[in-house]
Amino acid sequence: KDAEKEKTVIAVPEWEILEIEKNELKPKIWLFIYSDQNQIIRKIKAKNIAGFNRINWDLRSESINKISKLDDDEAGPLVAPGKYSAQLYKQIEGEFTDITNKIKFIVKPLNQGSLKGSSYETVVKFWQDVDQLKNKSNQLSNTIKETDKKINLMLKSYERAQYTDTSLHSNLLNLRQRILEMQKKIGGSKVRAEIGEQNEYPRMRDYLWAASGSSTYGPTKMHKKSLANAEKIFQQLDLELTTIKKSFQPSAK
Helix, strand or coil, X not given: CHHHHXXXXXXXXXXXXXXXXXXXXXXXXXXXXXXCCCCEEEEEEECCCCCCCCCCCCCEEEXXXXXXXXXXXXXXXXXXXXXXXXXXXXXXXXXXXXXXXXXXXXXXXXXXXXXXXXXXXXXXXXXXXXXXXXHHHHHHHHHHHHHHHHHXXXXXXXXXXXXXXXXXXXXXXXXXXXXXXHHHHHHCCHHHHHCCCCXXXXXXXXXXXXXXXXXXXXXXXXXXXXXXXXHHHHHHHHHHHHHXXXXXXXXXX
């Protein structure tokens, strides 16, 4: 305004400077959680606004699942009671710089059950195994969807072809049916789901859900059996998918 009143020339930044400002990363505040071995087990984004702000840790580790979207803040399994430390960091242009000293603290169990359960290490290890299988099953499910899309594109291409090949068409339809059966074993029957009917047999997701019970008492026989069943179905589907994908590869001559 002063420049306008004095009728002086107003300086305009160069386009390159404006591009840099437009593309720069926004500054962020983070809370790092460390284990007793000084290993980072969780990074939690804090609010970067004026005034007093609070941030808390839900006692969960970092998720190892495949990131499917940018705003995915999924957490991993709970950690075991023990010694931990926390430290605040600022992130400017992607670089982390500590702004506080580390604060040590101890995570204690709320109470002790009347029955003796498994050790905390055993419980956490089981939770991690369940989390890893969930991650692998999600990746398998995504790969199956991609393969299904590829088969449908090939069927569409066959419809446009100038010639017919009964053997090729039959093979594609067979592959499509095998993919549909695999999707059914993972997520269940779509027809039954439309009317709220239960599936005839448990899905892999059903077994994973049953194994995911967050009991600090320890994995029960049911938890272990459910995880074993889910792992068995996963291995069968993974082998089946490998066989299907090989059928797309040209044979060596």
